[in-house]
Amino acid sequence: MDLVTLLVILAKVVGLTFVVVLPLVPISVYFERRFSAIIQDRVGPNRVGIPLTLLGAKKDFSFFGLVQPMADGLKLFLKEDFTPSHVNKAFYWLAPALTVVPALVTVCVVPFGSDIIVNGIGYKLVIADLDIGPLFVFAISSLSVYGITLAGWSSNSKFPFIGGVRSTAQMISYEIALGLSVVPVLLYYGDLNLSNIVEQQSVNGWLLLPLWGNSAPWNNGGDYTAWIFWIPAMIAFVIFTTSVFAETNRMPFDLPECETELVGGYHTEYSSMKFAMFFMGEYAAMVIGSSLVVTLFLGGWSLGPWFDTWAAGLKIGSVGIGGLLNMSVFMAKVVAFILFFILVRWTVPRFRYDQLMRLGWVIFFEAALINVFLAALVIAAPQFGTLATAAGLALLAIVTGTLVWVLKVSEKKSAPISI
Amino acid sequence: MAVVKVTRPKLNAGEKMYLGAIFKGFVITMKHAIASMRNKTRGADAMESTGLGITMQYPEQKWDGHLPDYYRGAPALVTDEQDRERCVSCQLCEFICPPKAIKITPGEIPSDDPWAKVEKRPKEFEIDMTRCIYCGMCEEVCPEQAIYLRKDYAITGLKRADMVHNKKKLYEIGGKRVGLVNKWNELK
């Protein structure tokens, strides 16, 4: 490995992790607060700006309060870092790092944009162009459950402990739905490399918007597979998105830290930067979750074939800067999806814990499984022929019906004992 | 009678999916968000806000004109028509004050004073505004109609000491109040 490669890797790590993803955290906090405010007919943080009056100017420059995240960060940094005497110190200190690090590590497989071409050599805007992208993300992000569990346990206090236990159960449950829901997508692309998946979507239409390239029936000689596949893809999208909500402990699944029941959940005993790290880890997980959804279902950095080809040709001198344009498209999509996160937060009330578990195990797990077969059937239909496909569909319908019936019967509650 | 059994509504298959309800929810939240962004938040006119939310932009906009008569702001001492300080330092307010914000040092009125008949007045009267909870008990308990809660609410200071209103400051806020019972005249 020569020096240039190393430098490029270093630049990618630093640039993408610390310049692109980490700043997204305070920005999403700002958006969360402003967007929450306007949903609730409030104003939100609109004051903190650059205090020009301190420098002698007549008016402060408030800048819509965009400096608020910096003020928040500064505040958290300057606050007393209090470690209660009753905690298990080693794990108490380790836990915040264990939540924030996995979230940031997953950044390395996310394709942020198309290639940047320097002197004819393309540099991919992805830190590690792994061939097992989604699997890597699932593997690493599931580690963050350790951080939360340890935080809850080492705090040696009942509310954090309940929060930690809830979090563990919830994250493990939804990882199954998360993993299974993404199988149809991978079946469709036949590839586990996220860069390639986005590339395909750029050329052949997004998974949820199959309107150009090979997926459009008028381009591929009347093959409606991509359009029919929209149904399992949509189901997968819903399950995947919902599971991401659960994985990131966001409303309506924020039971590990629900204020009304658990004070602050697993981070009740934390303060200052250690608390901020949980906060950061949570928002970083949200950013990564959003980018994964965008990458898998919504075309990643692409904005339609016309824009993509125009961007690919864009050059300043000998440097093709199309990748940067694509990256901004990607960021815009991620921010939009984060806004969706916030919209959900203020729309859907928090689930009860048993409802949460039921949703994960009884509905999403089964639905994702059936969806895998459905997707496989859709993909295999052209080879199977009409009869086999119909038989397969019938079988699937019977299996689904049976499943629904079994669930219904098994859920029949015995009459409550009157006391 | 006391226990009312509420039957859960029967949901049809579509409702059980919740998706419709969630979508309806999205519409409602978005409606609020868009109205706010268009500076057309519902109820903004009544609150005289900018329309971006119904929140009033406080230091620029104030609600002072709308404060009701019974508004309970900073407690203050008043003088009457004859410029007599009405407080006779009976210390009932000090006694009733729930957060113990009031501290009175009683003093005797010298015999050459025109109001020597009253005999007693506060030498010092301090209300610690960091403690005051604006409950109005002092006003209610005062047998001399000497202490009133005014409409001042922006009580600020850079030091704790700034937040202690002394007698001078209290009379400054309170000012003159006319039409009160004059029990210390010669008629009794």
Place this chain on the structure above:
Amino acid sequence: MSEPAATVEAKLPKDLAAERGMVNVQIDGVWLQVPRGMRMIEACKLAQKEVPHYCYHPKLTAPGNCRMCLVQMGMPPRPAPGQDPVRDADGYENIGWMPRPVIACANTVSENMGIRTGGELVEKCREGVMEFLLINHPLDCPICDQAGECRLQEFSVEHGKGESRFVDAKVKKPKNVDIGPRVRLDDERCIMCSRCIRFMDEVAADPVLGFTQRGTHTTLTVHPGKRLDSNYSLNTVDICPVGALTSNDFRFQMRVWFLKETKSIDVNCGTGSNITIWARGNKVHRITPRQNDEVNSNWMPDSHRLSFHQIDSDKRLTEPLAKDGSVHAPISWGSAIADSAAELRKFHASEIAIIASARMTNEELFLVRALASELGTSLVTTVPRMGESDGLLISADRNPNSTGAKLVWQSGDTAGNLATIREGVRQGSIKALLVLSEDLVEAGFSSEDLAKPAFIASIQLLAGPTAEASHIVLPGAAFAEKRGSMVNVTGRIQRLNRAVEPLGSAKDDWEILRDLILALQGAKVGDGPNSIEDVFKAMSSQVPEFDGLSLSKIGDLGQAIVATGVTIPLLDNERARKAAGLING
């Protein structure tokens, strides 16, 4: 076979009561035996029925001029000649109720009497009396010091009409009158109960107060050319049911409802008057006498009452001091105790003398004895402080605990060594002095004598010549700041209670003594007794007179433990007047 019930039945209640010198009285429907000759109001008090009153005071004669104590009375109807009285099943005669009320304070009970302290008649009477009393009363409760402990206020609430029907101008009377050095008079507030007049006449034997004018113009005043300057004048303030007489000292200082009451005793003379200390926060605001019919009745002298001001005077010592050259500099308690012990250890036992005080509590004196044996010195003394008795409450012995010192030290003359010590200091044979709560100048040392000892350590309350001469000054606690017991001149053990915390870093004397003993022994701090109760326990095991006692067993009123033959003149007067039937209390 005799029937016991029959013999009991044969005896009527009146005979049973008469055997014991009692009479039967029915108070609000309940029969009760009360001593013959008792006033009706006292009988009601026995029955725990409150009869509101202003002018009546158990220790004073009853002129019956406030009319507040009106009750309904009934007697059995006189039988016609030859007719037997009608009795009910219990043997009581039926009561014929009188249609007009009587005053309960000036009438005595008699056999088979009925008293109603409530009912429509009585309530109406009280309401009327209250209305008359309030006609000319100024409504100046906000500035009146009596507010909060004012009978007029209390009974207005309980028995008053609640509103005035009086439309004319109120009668003007002198206000804020200077009638004596310690007492201020407000005639408009006066309700003419004459308690103060009777007190000055009957108890203080200095009749300077009286009424002039008539009717609504009746005015309380001092006799021409006289002043209310008796040393007992402040007692008139205590017994004044309204705010007519107020104390100059307490005037406008603090409202009584802020004050916390602590029962304690006076330490200015051997009588040990029972007192109540009224404090707010850490400041004593006033001292009033507390009733103890074996010590001070209800009274106390003004001079003793006002002596509490030294507690927070400018001269009060609040931190340990060490002489550095010619000036004193504050040091910590730890080094003050350690330095004193180290210095004392430098001297031979025969070169050390302890001048203790009969103003100390028994517990402190007990620790002084332990300290002396620790130092090995036998030169321990108290300082006698004799004056003249005033014929009332002030005892000739101005030390509050002379009797206690004798008991604790098991010595007939605790001040016997004083002359020897004085001589030793002058000769130079005594090189170290430990002065405990005592003033060396009062003990007969001249300023030259004070410069002689190589080392003086003293526990002092106030700055003065002794503190000035001391090499180490340990600030002690004032009487209101400490707990302990003292034995008064009549041999009665009584209790001091802590009303306020010691000022500054001053410490309770017994703790200083304990720490000093521990330091001399080289023991750890905290080894000694941890509470004054422990000291008392140790003391009661060694002093036979204290055997079986503890601080809590002493009680609020104390207990007589030895007979000294000394009596308190005021009590003698009171007993004589009681025997003469002038008073009831």
